[in-house]
Amino acid sequence: MKSNFKFSNLCGTVYQQGNVLFTQDGNSVLSPVGNRVSVFDLLNNKSYTLPFQNRQNISCIALSPDGTILLSVDISGRAILANFRRRVVLHQINFKAEIPPGGVKFSPDGKWIAVVGAGTGKGGTSASVQVWKTPSLLARSLVPFELHRTYTGHFDDVVSVEWSPDSSCFITTSKDMTARLFTLNPVEGFRPKTFAGHRDVVVNAYFSSDSKTIYTVSRDGAVFVWKAKQQEQNEEENGVGPEPETGSIENVIANTRWGISKRNYFNQPGTKVICSTFHSPSNLLVVGFSTGVFGLWEMPDFTNIHTLSISQEKISSVAINKSGEWLAFGATNLGQLLVWEWQSESYILKQQGHYFDMNILSYSPDGQHVATGGDDGKVKVWNTTSGFCFITFSEHSAAVSQVEFAKQGQVLFSASLDGTVRAFDLIRYRNFRTFTSPSPVQFSCLAVDPSGEVIAAGSTDSFQIFLWSVQTGKLLDILSGHEGPVSGLAFSPLSNLLASGSWDKTVRVWNVFDRSHAVEPFQLSSDVLTVAFRPDGKELAASSLDGQIIFFDVSQGRQTSLIEGRRDVSGGRKADDRRSAANSSSGKSFNSLTYTADGSCLLAGGNSKYVILYDVRDGVMVRKFQISENLSLDGTEEFLDSRRVTEAGNLDLVDDAGDASDLEDRLDVEETLPGTQRGDLSKRKYKREARTKCVRFSPTGTSWAAASTEGLLLYTLDETLTFDPFDLSMELTPAAVHKAIKEGEFLQALIMAFRLNERPLIRLAYESVPKSDVKLVARQIPPVYLEKLLRFVAARLDPGPSPSAAVGVNRTTVDSGDALRSPHLEFDLMWIRALLFAHGRYLRGHSTEYASAFRAVWKGLVDAEQNILRICDENMATLSFLIDQSRAKQTRETANKEASETRDEMHLDT
Template identity: 70%
Template sequence: MKANYKLSNVLGTVYRQGNIVFTPDGNSVLSPVGNRVSVFDLVNNKSFTFPFENRKNIAAIALSPDSNVLISIDEDGRALLVNYRRRVVLHHFNFHRPVKAVKFSPDGKYIAVTHDSHVQVWRTPNHLVREFAPFVLHRTYTGHHDEVLSIEWSPDSKYMCFITTSRDMTARLFTLDPLEGFRPKTFAGHRDAIVAAYFSSDGDHIYTVSRDGAVFTWKAKTPEDMGDSDDEQPGESSKSTLDANKIANTRWGVSKRHYFNQAHTKVVCATFHAPSSMLVVGFSTGVFGLWELPAFTNIHTLSISNEKISSVAINPSGEWLAFGAKKLGQLLVWEWQSESYVLKQQGHFFDMNALAYSGDGQHIATGGDDGKVKVWNTTSGFCFVTFAEHSAAVSAVEFARGGQQVLYSASLDGTVRAFDLVRYRNFRVFTSPQPVQFSCLAVDPSGEVVAAGSTDSFEVFLWSVQTGKLLDVLAGHEGPVSSLAFEPGGGNVLASGSWDKSIRLWNVFARSRNVEPFQLNSDVLSVAFRPDGKELAAATLDGQITFFDVAQGKQTTIIEGRKDISGGRKADDRVSAANNASGKSFNSLAYTADGRCLLAGGNSKYVVLYDVQEGVMLKKFQISENLSLDGTEEFLDSRRVNDAGINVDLIDDRGDESDLQDRLENYNTLPGAQRGDLSKRRYRPEARTKCIRFAPTGRAWAAASTEGLLIYSVDDNVAFDPFDLDIELTPQSIISVLSNKEFLKALVMAFRLNESPLISRVYESIPSRDIRFIAKALPVVYLERMLRFIADRMDQNSPHLEFELTWARAILGAHGRVLRDRSMEYASVLRGLQKGLGEFETVVAKLCDQNTSTLQYLIDQSRMRANQEHVSDITMTS
């Protein structure tokens, strides 16, 4: 089995903190999710997450104007310079101070970065050349007396200058290079911290926005004003500014003062679209507004969130606005002209507890502590439906098997609910005679029976899906029921694990209730059947995984997993990570599709893949390297310990926040909860995995973790194997072979070179009459790549509909036996092909529906013409 799974996407988390950035083409938006960056393609409705990770949560990101270089900076000021197109890290750099804002110059040659009360401008490193010291400091600018909040470059590309804003209630204008007789301009007069400052497109106006809701418009002073000013510089012309650098040589003065007049609110973020002179402002009450400057005309005001808007961005065309709400984890893209959402995504407000794959692997359902059930599309990465009927935390979710579009969820509110995924409604609610909290869930393979285990009555309840009535109550456990699993084969056997250190196998359709439990040495946390139903795996609190032969009812083997899952030192631990294995155990198990391997995850930063037959660990996956989470460090950093011997990460510094709402904000007051406890000096979320599941194809698995829903998959397209290459294999040689009409040879050569444009050219050059013969002669080693290529073409809405269908039919007809015998290997490719064929069917059906009237008209006309000809023949005969 392949174990080279790599992170492909992060679902369930769309925004955490920091600034949101649009790409220069305006089609995609970049959003920080913890210590990673996700990209949402708004045109193609897809998303992906970059594979790199910052050391801590990202505080600021910036993308170069040519979309080649991305820089992401974490809370400590450590930066990663990334090749945006190839998604690889080029350089690491440390700014040594927390960074509030980072901005590329209009020509992309410089990067301006806030450095506490200073501003540093660095030369942009070359993204094509590996350099020993890529970051070269151009200049450091001083003058502010408090922390700098924002940077904005002027539109002048010849003599560039930039304006900065600060908490000291002033803005300052600096030039990139020294100018003779120039002193930095100071813009004062605001009564609160200035959030942002912007230049107009023609450079005649400068706008400053403060937290108290004031907007000042600055423009060139008149000669009378300049004569009265005490700041007149000797030798400077007072009649006209120099055309070479108009902005730097202008004497600026306040022209107008405007106010938003939003009661009981503060300005949190703002952005400006210079071509249309439109100012977008986000407030702490979740309201945003659009104003046209310099007239300060209110265009639009709308409340889009219940919490404050943390970041706002506008695309280059000025049509779409992107908003991020930190507290809700919400990302919105709003088209203000049509007043409609382009994108509206929100993750779980609290931790994610459970997940489940649909039967076809296209959807993932998640349940969280916020009581919501969300369904995500694995291809696009977007959530397309949210069910909020539960009034307490969701503990388990399961899809119905056998192709039924039904989703079940169990909750601590004492209900099990069934959701219809066709009409998106809750059509059935299952309850117990006495109110209990349900901790686990299992669905019969036939879809007729649903079972749920309770934490307080220690019983397992069975309901009929058709009638909603309670069928049976299985009693016998002496502790909370932690896990349930139906036998995959017949479905007659239900396995239940409990904290009473036992596993019970129930024959739910038999009359007898005589059950002999399997006794273990510790509390059972999770049980899982092998896909053939002949083996049962159980994870216990002592870190062991125990395997049982179901037919013979005996224990077969044990895997000691405590040392494998141990790792990561918490901030208040007194021992090293290597010696701290206490509390480390697996709380979720998942078999691979072939049953050879077992995936296990728990209260640790690691997820472990085991070979069941050999009982050995194959690979260990680290779900996060984010040092903002507790339990990710291996060793104690002595630099984080103060003179009193206290770890600075444990010191509560929330009282130092500038915003009153941030100082009053509390995360959780429930005692004993791991996601937050105000009795501690400071709360840090812990890196752990609550649930893991394998995709039905076996080529991907998902983990519900502290960072969100992590998707790991085997991507063969990323790896490039040059084994079949030789010095004579070039694009020119392939085109030469293609010109000689040696189509099969050209296609194989194109696959070896692995250049997509070249493969498309050869593919489209093959005549339709030769497709069947070439498909039959295609080597089996290229069969998967050929099917994947056809599926990708279908997914891209190819205009050559008949051509793609001909190829798909020829490949399936010629190699059907191979595809059947190796169905597991080709499962993901065949599902992609099936999806493409379904989309083609939809397109054809839609086209036929649109042309029904035209076709009916043509048929009627042909009938009328036939009738007329028949009448004329009769007339001539008579």
């Protein structure tokens, strides 16, 4: 069992806070998700999350004009400078201030970075702006960040900064209801210009494309147009103006005397401007309001082009792409990300995660989809390849406690605390069956029979297990015997046995089709939290409240081994803990277990920042994964900062909302009461806890997922840089493989390549086999190499683009893992057919060992089929369009010909 899993993607969370950005080509959107940054490729319908993390939640991101440098700043002012295309961290710096969204901007020439409020510290106001030189990607320096200058003059916090098109100056806006114009370098006789007259906070200021007009937008809905004063304009028109000095072309903006040319108002009653952006080539001003309404205005005439309500909550961030066609919006309260094409009035992207915590997840049998359920009562299905949610079911009225796929993958079951179990059709996307109990109960767990005909759900209040028929929807049986809430259910993959765990410290194994339901329970030392069957159905694992994982032999009815995981899962001290993380006993248990596809290892997660991978046979920990390093979450720090702990308690838990300067920030809009589980708990701030509620292994065995506080985390095998030879010898070299291929010994070359286990060599030996010899070589492949060959062919059928190719990396720098994907579909299908025909009897006898390989091949075939269908549909649509255009052209030509003949006849008659 390989354990070199690495973080692959973050789903379930599309936007949290901060500003959203478009890339330079306008085809991708960058969105902050907690302390990470996700990239949504709108052209290829893909998404991925950058691998590096900030220390805390990100408040501001900025991308250089050439798209190579990404700067992400967290809420405490610590910034990461990364190579966006290579996805590697270059430098780190602490600006020592809270940077507002949009408070970091690269100059249009990419040489300078303007940072709002940097260096002021948390004690003072962020009324200054610092300009730094952009670090070079090539030159190595001990001090990569070089401060150019610090600009002051505002009397309150600076809100935003905007560069002029020639990068010679910039304009800042502030809470003191003014905007100020600064020059990058000192100009003789220049004093910073102040733009005053607004009656509320100036949210943003923008330059026109010719730099002759400045627009300022305030929070109360006013837009002021600033131009050169009339006297100067008349002098310029008459040619009486002052003679230009040296460098006057660069300092035209600085030497202009600005005055208000026009005052415009949005006239949106009861709303305030939250965010805005400006597209200078087309003079489009996009504004997002506090009511979820956004509008487009053409400047300087202030013509309203488009107004639409897209959300129930305020729009936190807005961005426009380079062509001015797509608008990106982020809503913090809903965790929603939208991309709107305003010309055609259609959504390009509309994604939203779970409103509250994500409770549970389940993989589809082919590993292509992941279903999640949350406290908001919604069930979402995500595509693991694209990272997008493509369907949301909202029928439940309470938190979803369990989701499970049927064996065929076309039906999804969910259990909820609202007392219902629902079945969803994933072909027609509808709820086609609802299961209820005779008396109202809350269902805490769910299990589906391997045949998909029977489902079981356990209750928390009646301590019973209910069985229903999927076909008829009728209640088949009620299993009684537990004396506490049922916490876990699991059907055996190969038999009719149902295992149940309960808070009464027992595990019971039921034969659901047996007349007698008398079972002998397995007694544990503490409450049972969850149960899981091994893929072959011969072993059962149960997790208890005291941090133990107990293994039982189902056929013999006895305990086989035990893993003490209390110390492994412990880690992270909460803000209100009186003891250190090592001495605290709270939450040191696993509430989710899952076996790997081959059953050799067990993955366990709980109320901790760690997910543990155990070797079942030896009972030892193989690897420990930390799901998050975000210090904004509770329980990620091993030691608390003593400077933050006072006599009144931890300062991180003190609610300082009443100290805000704005009335709407001081108001308690949620009307929280003492005892509520969300919000500020009436007196103290609520800090989300870093924990894992559910872990699941993919049926293909190459990835696993975790439903955590951050969202849906996906981990995949990192096989790009590992050298893992098999049965190596001194004579086995890459040169020997090339020699065997040259001499036509294709079987020998393929086996030698598999023994070296280097993917470029395997690909070379694989593709060198002639089509006529595929059946012969497949028949002679030894069984020990069958699984490796099946997985290799399945990986070639994977249609997903390589991560490096998604961001435009040169093909010569792509790692060897990307070389697997190939357009030779027919050749790969011939290999799969030949392998299954030649070794079908052996594979059937060892179906359990090859189950993960079979699922990987199945997933590859399904992906290839869907790609071919999509290409065919696109080609059919293109051909239909061309045919229609040809017919329309013929009709026009015929009509023109008839009209011409009619005119000729009329001419002859006259």
